[in-house]
Amino acid sequence: MSFDYSKEIPIIEGGPKLADIDDVIARPLDTRPDRKFYIALSITLTMLAIGAVSLGLTFYYGIGMWGNNQPNGWAFDITNFVFWIGIGHAGTLISAILFLLRQKWRNGISRFAEGMTIFAVMTAGIFPLIHVGRPWLAAYLFPYPNEHGIWINFISPLIWDVFAVSTYFTVSLIFWYVGLIPDLATLRDRTAGKIKKILYSIFSLGWRHSNRHWHHYEMVYLVLAGFATPLVLSVHTIVSFDFAVSVLPGWHTTIFPPYFVAGAVFSGFAMVQNVLIFVRKIFNFEHIITINTLERMNKVIILTGSMVGYAYAMEFFTAWYSGNPAEQFVFINRAFGPYAWAYWTMVSCNVIFPQLFWFRKIRRTIPYMLIIGILVNVGMWFERFVIIVTSLSRDYLPSSWRMFYPTLTDLGILTGSFGLFFTLLLLFIKTLPVVSISEVKSVLEGAQPSHLHNGSEEVISHSSNDSGVNHA
Amino acid sequence: MPDKIIPEKILYSVTGIFDHPDEIINAAEQAEKAGYKKYDINTSYPVHGMSTAMRIGPSKLSYIALVFGLSGTTLALLFMWYVSSWDYPMVIGGKPYFSLPAFIPITFEVTVLLASIMTVVAMLFIFFKLPNNSHPLHDTDYMKMVSSDRFGISIQASDPLFDEVKVKDFLQNLGAHHITPIYFDESEISVKNTVFEPKFIGFLLAVFFATAGFTYFSLNYILAWGPFNWMWNQHKLNPQKRSELFSDGFGMRMPVEGTVARGYMPYLYKGNQAAASKYMINPLLPTKEVLSMGQQKFVTFCSPCHGYLAKGDSRLRGQFPNPPSLHSEKVRNYQDGDIYHIITEGQNTMPSYAKQITREERWAIILYLRALQRSQNAKETDIK
Numbered sequence: 001m002s003f004d005y006s007k008e009i010p011i012i013e014g015g016p017k018l019a020d021i022d023d024v025i026a027r028p029l030d031t032r033p034d035r036k037f038y039i040a041l042s043i044t045l046t047m048l049a050i051g052a053v054s055l056g057l058t059f060y061y062g063i064g065m066w067g068n069n070q071p072n073g074w075a076f077d078i079t080n081f082v083f084w085i086g087i088g089h090a091g092t093l094i095s096a097i098l099f100l101l102r103q104k105w106r107n108g109i110s111r112f113a114e115g116m117t118i119f120a121v122m123t124a125g126i127f128p129l130i131h132v133g134r135p136w137l138a139a140y141l142f143p144y145p146n147e148h149g150i151w152i153n154f155i156s157p158l159i160w161d162v163f164a165v166s167t168y169f170t171v172s173l174i175f176w177y178v179g180l181i182p183d184l185a186t187l188r189d190r191t192a193g194k195i196k197k198i199l200y201s202i203f204s205l206g207w208r209h210s211n212r213h214w215h216h217y218e219m220v221y222l223v224l225a226g227f228a229t230p231l232v233l234s235v236h237t238i239v240s241f242d243f244a245v246s247v248l249p250g251w252h253t254t255i256f257p258p259y260f261v262a263g264a265v266f267s268g269f270a271m272v273q274n275v276l277i278f279v280r281k282i283f284n285f286e287h288i289i290t291i292n293t294l295e296r297m298n299k300v301i302i303l304t305g306s307m308v309g310y311a312y313a314m315e316f317f318t319a320w321y322s323g324n325p326a327e328q329f330v331f332i333n334r335a336f337g338p339y340a341w342a343y344w345t346m347v348s349c350n351v352i353f354p355q356l357f358w359f360r361k362i363r364r365t366i367p368y369m370l371i372i373g374i375l376v377n378v379g380m381w382f383e384r385f386v387i388i389v390t391s392l393s394r395d396y397l398p399s400s401w402r403m404f405y406p407t408l409t410d411l412g413i414l415t416g417s418f419g420l421f422f423t424l425l426l427l428f429i430k431t432l433p434v435v436s437i438s439e440v441k442s443v444l445e446g447a448q449p450s451h452l453h454n455g456s457e458e459v460i461s462h463s464s465n466d467s468g469v470n471h472a
Numbered sequence: 473m474p475d476k477i478i479p480e481k482i483l484y485s486v487t488g489i490f491d492h493p494d495e496i497i498n499a500a501e502q503a504e505k506a507g508y509k510k511y512d513i514n515t516s517y518p519v520h521g522m523s524t525a526m527r528i529g530p531s532k533l534s535y536i537a538l539v540f541g542l543s544g545t546t547l548a549l550l551f552m553w554y555v556s557s558w559d560y561p562m563v564i565g566g567k568p569y570f571s572l573p574a575f576i577p578i579t580f581e582v583t584v585l586l587a588s589i590m591t592v593v594a595m596l597f598i599f600f601k602l603p604n605n606s607h608p609l610h611d612t613d614y615m616k617m618v619s620s621d622r623f624g625i626s627i628q629a630s631d632p633l634f635d636e637v638k639v640k641d642f643l644q645n646l647g648a649h650h651i652t653p654i655y656f657d658e659s660e661i662s663v664k665n666t667v668f669e670p671k672f673i674g675f676l677l678a679v680f681f682a683t684a685g686f687t688y689f690s691l692n693y694i695l696a697w698g699p700f701n702w703m704w705n706q707h708k709l710n711p712q713k714r715s716e717l718f719s720d721g722f723g724m725r726m727p728v729e730g731t732v733a734r735g736y737m738p739y740l741y742k743g744n745q746a747a748a749s750k751y752m753i754n755p756l757l758p759t760k761e762v763l764s765m766g767q768q769k770f771v772t773f774c775s776p777c778h779g780y781l782a783k784g785d786s787r788l789r790g791q792f793p794n795p796p797s798l799h800s801e802k803v804r805n806y807q808d809g810d811i812y813h814i815i816t817e818g819q820n821t822m823p824s825y826a827k828q829i830t831r832e833e834r835w836a837i838i839l840y841l842r843a844l845q846r847s848q849n850a851k852e853t854d855i856k
Contacts, residue, residue: 210514
């Protein structure tokens with residue numbers, strides 16, 4: 001095979017015109033949902049209902065409905081929390097970090113990934129609330145002057161978590177909404193429905209596509225991306241502090257922050273890749289979310305997957321090198337103890353299978369990448385399970401060792417979390433533009449001025465017939 | 473009715489449309505060259521190089537981010553210092569009250585949160601003056617075109633150089649098409665105050681009643697729903713409640729016969745004022761503390777009937793059998809023991825105050841009463 005490296009691969013394929021972009025992206029919003037949509041929605045709503053019933057039982061009878069018991073104070077609840085927060089990280093990485101790195105291929109997928117971030121964080125946010133047993137008392141987590149005259153403990157990683165997750169959610173929501181404003185304005189000007197028009201008018205705030213506004217808008221987008229980048233790194237770092245700051249063998253590790261962040265991006269990219277495969281197929285976005293884009297995502301997956309694999313190895317090395325028998329026991333117990341099946345599921349899904357992406361063919365073939373993406377998410381869920389449960393179930397005191405077995409309620413809540421995430425995603429797909437109209441337009445071929453202006457010398461070429469801006 | 477006056481249409485701007493990004497950049501440069509100040513370029517995505525062409529300086533919004541970010545840092549640190557070192561100092565994990573490394577995560581999050589929110593708020597509401605859905609450009613063909621795939625320029629009538637014919641020529645020369653004037657809508661000019669419209673007031677009332685009703689309902693009913701109802705229902709008998717266990721049905725039980733309450737001291741001169749008068753001596757001295765305690769207890773327990781000055785002229789006069797003045801010859805000649813006995817056992821309609829007033833307080837009241845008696849019946853020699 002030979003490649004022509006002198007030519008840049010177009011980000012949007014097929015050379016569509018600007019107006020085509022509006023039509024393609026707005027089509028899911030203009031058409032009535034079809035049967036497939038309702039079938040999908042009924043499946044996710046069923047899952048959501050299972051979760052709701054399980055949660056209702058938990059609220060009524062208490063945390064005893066779960067498999068958690070001493071010494072396994074945390075199990076599925078925090079596993080799910082870390083899993084979902086991790087899923088969210090891909091969205092911010094795509095929208096903020098890749099924006100700062102001027103990776104234009106992100107423009108086609110950033111909106112969708114940001115939406116996934118918000119839904120994943122919403123899903124994740126449920127778990128810290130419910131694992132306290134009385135979620136209606138969660139307001140105590142915030143520092144407000146109260147009748148007890150006491151304050152929260154600012155030195156606790158659990159409080160850092162509250163601040164990190166709520167900040168992350170707020171900033172992601174703002175970032176997402178700021179990106180939506182111009183698109184909502186475009187939709188406002190093309191829609192025929194009266195109610196739609198009112199809604200779009202309200203939420204687009206009367207945006208006029210003015211270049212005096214774009215000027216500030218681009219600056220703010222840059223500033224937000226600049227804030228979101230360290231923020232996304234801080235969030236999973238702080239989540240890892242929940243473990244690393246404790247003294248439990250297997251948790252008390254300084255490698256946790258980078259290891260967690262890499263794992264979060266890893267699982268998040270796998271999830272975004274999985275869902276995009278369906279979205280681009282169903283809504284005919286194949287030329288916007290191209291196979292090249294998916295391939296680049298797979299490259300990120302192999303990079304972060306290797307980082308995660310390195311962290312697994314380094315944990316073992318550190319345990320051996322530290323000479324600490326408790327630490328060494330935990331890691332041998334992980335690999336060969338009663339939870340060995342979970343450990344080897346994690347290793348094979350996270351370290352071994354993603355390495356298949358070294359083959360260009362696998363990286364660019366939809367069914368293969370779909371399967372590997374699913375495996376990565378399974379593996380990453382098990383990673384959190386292994387970290388939490390194996391460490392807790394066998395800690396310093398052998399007399400209180402106990403196995404953790406999930407109950408039906410545990411499994412129901414896990415199912416419900418997927419139900420909530422995908423329900424929100426399906427509603428998002430039908431109500432808002434899942435691809436950023438203005439960002440995709442700006443990277444179309446010929447959408448930008450074809451020359452650089454330098455003072456008096458002006459070379460205006462009107463001969464660009466091959467450009468996307470062709471109003472024939 | 474008089475004929476409705478149709479106001480003359482007021483021109484907002486003249487607009488022109490271009491098809492190619494190169495043309496719009498050129499148009500912006502030419503508009504700058506021609507000296508127009510109040511014009512705008514509308515494109516559905518940011519066109520590279522437009523800020524340079526329109527000669528707009530760098531956006532100042534990054535300074536807003538800086539200012540609010542630093543405010544967030546300062547506020548977070550000050551707040552955590554106040555909470556952890558000042559208002560509720562607590563040693564946690566052997567760390568100092570103000571342990572900066574452990575405060576870094578929250579400081580960082582608050583910095584990012586405040587800066588992000590305020591930058592966006594400043595951009596949307598202060599810089600852009602949004603939301604504004606009544607701008608003249610809205611709902612025009614011009615806006616529909618630039619919103620999709622065309623590139624528009626709009627030169628405003630408020631520009632000092634504006635001249636409708638000249639501007640149209642200017643746009644014509646640049647190669648624009650769809651050159652159209654944009655007028656203000658009537659509703660955009662005459663903005664009426666709609667705050668006092670019945671509809672709006674009705675809406676406010678509806679919101680008020682809905683919120684109040686919901687709050688009432690949740691505080692009074694939802695919070696009492698099981699399984700967790702703030703421990704309002706407990707398996708215990710409250711005072712005055714019926715018991716099914718005992719045959720007499722009383723939830724509150726009498727103590728066993730012969731029970732002595734903690735701190736109980738029997739009164740030796742029950743029904744024997746003469747003995748009390750003879751043998752009891754006030755153990756307290758009329759110090760300032762004792763007198764002020766006596767005054768407090770006198771005001772609380774004695775003054776309702778006997779009056780603040782013990783003249784028997786209280787605010788209850790006429791509603792009860794009149795209490796006697798304590799300045800009579802008889803009372804002034806009482807021994808302390810007599811008064812103590814009367815407070816302890818009561819006299820005529822006066823009930824016993826033994827349960828309300830401790831022994832020590834009774835003696836203090838007596839000392840205060842003596843002071844009252846002396847002040848109300850002062851002799852000339854007292855002044856000296």
